[in-house]
Amino acid sequence: MAPQALATTTQNAAARRLTGVQRAAVVMFALGETHGAAVWKHLDDDELRDLSAAMASLGPIDSETVESLLLDFVGRLSATGALVGNVESTERLLQQFLPKDRVGQIMEEIRGPAGRTMWEKLSNVQESVLASYLKNEYPQTVAVVLSRIRAEQAARVLAILPEEFAIDVVRRMLAMESVQKDILERIEKTLRVEFMAGLAQATRRDSHEQMAEIFNSFDRQTEARFINKLEEASKESADRIKQLMFTFDDLAKLDSAGVQTLLRDAPRDKLAVALKGASQAMRDFIMGNMSSRASKMLTEDIEAMGPVRLRDVDEAQAAIVNVAKDLASNGQISISKNKGEEELVY
Incomplete structure (x- = not known):
């Protein structure tokens, strides 16, 4: 093997030995203060902590490995030509730089309703959707779920469930003592895998609703400017957004x-x-x-x-x-x- 080819192979091997978050750390060091600032401000607390810890413990990285990583990164972008920003492409990119479990957490936040815990997420699910899922579960499981979410949400779900089923659930909630940790974890896992994942795939948010929220955050001069321009391009969309704001x-x-x-x-x-x-x-x-x-x-x-x-x-x-x-x-x-x-x- 030629010396140059051997050196390249060695550099690639060194880069492959780095974990995803270590690769991200190298890239951030290479970007430096000026170019990296735009990336840092988009990271949440967990990502900042993980990335900072990786950077602090990275140790010496030779210039050839740094170059190999940057070339790989740029090569992946240039090979795709135009970029397509969607859930799948975002997940694939994150898997290159972050640990698998951390990627799973981030994508769950993106796909599912807002909330840090499973129970907070359930409290943000429309009650008719949640009731439709729970009516096919064991009453004891439903009792556990409803005991963990907000009282207002639980009340609305109970009101939708079939009456006899709902009364059975209420009786079980009244008789319920502390729930064993392993049972609670099993229910959470089932909800995450079966319900939340399916909900994320089925739910597609109205883009006009999302844009109305963005327009709500504009100052009035910026809002008026965008509305006027949008009316020129698509009066129907502009009217829809104004109705939703x-x-x-x-x-x-x-x-x-x-x-x-x-x-x-x-x-x-x-x-x-x-x-x-x-x-x-x-x-x-x-x-x-x-x-x-x-x-x-x-x-x-x-x-x-x-x-x-x-x-x-x-x-x-x-x-x-x-x-x-x-x-x-x-x-x-x-x-x-x-x-x-x-x-x-x-």
Whole structure:
């Protein structure tokens, strides 16, 4: 074998001996501060910890191995030509740099409903979907599952289940003592493999809903610019997004009890800034649901703050809307986009 070919083979072998996270560590070192900054800011806490630990314990890596890794990385990208960003390609790429179990955790977060634990994930699954799955399980298994999720979610699932089956589940929940760890782990594994994986494959989120959430995060000038451009390209899509967006002004559709619940949780300083840039009708609506003393104090706060940047108003209004969405997701208030339509649960 020629010396050059032998050297290349040796370099490739050295690169292959590195684990996925060690390969990522080498690439990040090679990218350096300037080019690596854009990557670091997209990593979550676990990824930062794993990658930092690998970098700290990497030891000396010869320049030939570094070059081999970078060439391999660039070669994989150039060989594909155009990039296709989807779940499968993302998983394949992560498997090149991260441990298998860590990749599984990340992809589960991407595919499944939001939540750190299995029980948090189940609490974010639509109750009709969860009930449809649970009605075919043993009542004791259902009792364990419902005892681990939020009470509000469990109540909605029980209401959908066949009555006799639901009563049997309730009786078992009442008689239930502590659940053995191995049984709980077995149920969690079954839910993850059979239910959550199938749900992830079956669920495809409406792209207009996703884009509406993105537009909600824009400041009003950026939002108007994008909406106007989108209307020129596709008025139908623009109209759909506008219908799905939930804005600060939509809080006027809350009932009195909902407004008062929101006001108890909304930061007072954010509320004052939000109302500073709101219409008089919106101010009257919010203050009309406050006591005279609280309304007077809020008015004084607004008048005392002087001119406020539009960007600060947008941020404050977005913060109040997020509080409302959190309250709605916990079942404390009900919010709807348009009067007379079905409620939108966030």
